Amino acid sequence: MSNEIRIRTERERNWREFFFQWEWILVGVLLLVVIINSSISPYFLNFNTFIRTPATFLDKGFIVLPMMFVLILAKIDISVGSTVALSAVIMAVSYNAGLPMPLAMLLCLVVAGLGGAINGWLLIKFKELSFVIVTLSTMIIYRGIAYIILGDQASGGFPDWFSFLGWGEIFGVPFILICFVLVAIAFGLLLHRTTFGRSVFGMGRNATACRYSGVNTDRVVWIVFMLNGLMAGVTALFLTSRMGSTRPNVAMGYELEVIAMVALGGVSTNGGIGRVGGPLLAVFIIGFLSYGMGLANLQAPIVLVVIGTLLIVSVLVHRIRFQSKKKNSAV
């Protein structure tokens, strides 16, 4: 072609934009929470206490990671709490029926992954169904099956080594924290460094354009929901290990807490926007906040009020930031 056009490929580094990120605000909030906690309890900042605290709240953190993908896809999955209960109950019942514990744990993961895959499959096959209706239905169904299997009772009596998942430590660091960091790195890489992650971001922005561009959109939806179920199974393992037994009513409301963490972490519920760092920080903010309020003998409902308020503030701050960015976007 005749007229020469040169298109730049170097990304401009913009320091203002670097500091103008939601994650820095989250870091600030996290520091604030830590400072408040240590003013309530002088033992909080003791390294041993500090490093052990996450073990009390990290179980649901595992679902936050795939839920981040779900929200970036501009969808929501509210069935995960029920998936935790169902997979935990099936693990407990099958162990008590004679299945060796390692196999029972594997079964837990398979059931949970299957639960998620069913959500994905329903969404692909029946495109006219909304993701809210699909996951609301499976939320009710999975919890219902858990009740049918176990009735309104507890099941436990697991081998001693199983408690290591939730309570074990390696060089003083909780095993669950190590697992969480490794899984978080894996999900972060999947989101930001792979073609799959790129497709997820694209579909959150404009799924139609992605389909026309040859992205295997059905496969992406299916995998994301399957991962969400699978990680609910991981949560079931750690939660059951920590409690020592399980009931059909465990993990009630986990889905909402998890979604709140993802949203607080700066992932847009409209899809297409989000980075792994935000939800990770949000997991620790909400976790430490709940822990600190426990230290101060505040009741659980107050924690919920605080979390809800944080969520609204986060959305508002986001909006202000977005508007100021729009003004500068003439670059």
Add this chain to the structure above:
Amino acid sequence: MSEAPILELNGISKFFPGVRALEDVKFDLRPGEIHGLMGENGAGKSTFIKIITGVHSPDAGEIRIDGNAVTFRNPMEAQRLGVAAIYQHVTSYPDLTVAENIFMGHEKTTSVVRRINWREMHEEAQVFLDQLGANFTSRDRMGSLSVARQQIVEIAKALSTNARIIIMDEPTAALTQHESEELYRITEGLRESGVSVIFISHRMEDIWRLADRVTVFRDGHYIGTWGADEIDQERLIVAMVGREISQMYPKRSVTIGDELLSVEHLTRIGFFRDVSFNVRAGEIVALTGLVGAGRTEVCESIYGVYPADSGTVRLNGEEISPRSPMEALELGIGHLPEDRQLQGLILEWEIGRNITLPSLSHYSNNGWLDEAQETEVAARLAEKLTVKAPSVFTLASALSGGNQQKVVVAKLLSRSLKLIILDEPTKGVDVAAKAAICEIIGDLAEQGYGIILVSSEMPEVLGMSDRIVVMKEGHVTAHLVTSETSQEEILNAAMVVKTPATATPEGGAE
């Protein structure tokens, strides 16, 4: 007839980002006149109506009603001055009665407490209906009426606002022959009672039957106004399609190769039926017809978006049936969708990411994305297509329509393809970008791609293509060789000239 015009527009221009919708357009409407307005898709008729009805305000020019210059800040102000529009798709409240629909927004109320005066409303609605010769009552539910009767309600609604200027936007498009006759009679009745009507239609029949005068727009420009008895069909068509083909579309001589694609008896129920044609390597086959003729749907079936119900598609002699765009791309079929903003691009994304979206797997090592390579490829493709953007990180939404379209073409070139389907590639782009895109299309043919060019614009079809397939209402009505045909022949195959809406003979309730 030299009465003072009731409505007069002069020097009207309207620009949208990247598009010049209307430029220095004029129009005048006399009292008690039916004035036909014609033009191809995209000629600016819809924008023009929106300006008269106060939906858009013009960027330049003046509107005069009864000789007084007016400006409409909103549709209500236009309505107050007696302008009403009846749209192609009736916009009514199906669960309310006819009377409620007629008086929606200006209900009859009692003076003090503003309670709705139902009796008066029904009585007055019935007067309008009787005046229009309607054979239903003001108490009928809107949703129970046929489209033709709903249109009568819309006209009654216009009369109830004391409209003196009524605009009808393709009112006969969804009517049967009999219903159209009824509408003609009503429209003539309006003329007799002194109302002026702007009648927009694609149908020659409507114009010959009704219009006193006819005005033609093309590419946002005013072309001319004629008395209906001063112009014949042939000249009217020429006025609509223009004559500037040779400069815009320099056709290159390309050696045409073997048959690449053959489509036989392709059918998708409810959209198109028994469509057959073929494309050879290096050949540009134009698929034309009116909007809604099924061209886009045929292309989407070949591309696997909505698989066909029956018929065969062969690529290089091998039968194929892609079930998704992904499979089509793997077979070597690329597609530039009709709606660039919705289907073609992720507007909030950088152009680089947009360009590489169809070929992500090329920059992956076992799934890991090689962003450096990706960026490099995107930049080369953007340069090749002369996308006017400073960097590959520029957002697609920041580009003009023409440059956005070049980005969509770059997406196609990131894959190795044999056949490229272009659905209205120059829609909504300005003249310069149009010429650039046409040059790119010529280049692609030269490189040996087979090209299906869907276009409604006659000059483009005639200037770019080797052969032309004309579709009408889901059927192929003509296979033409471009060098041996004329606009008139194409339009005669594409347009419904004799009988309105033969597709829906029993659409109404009559």
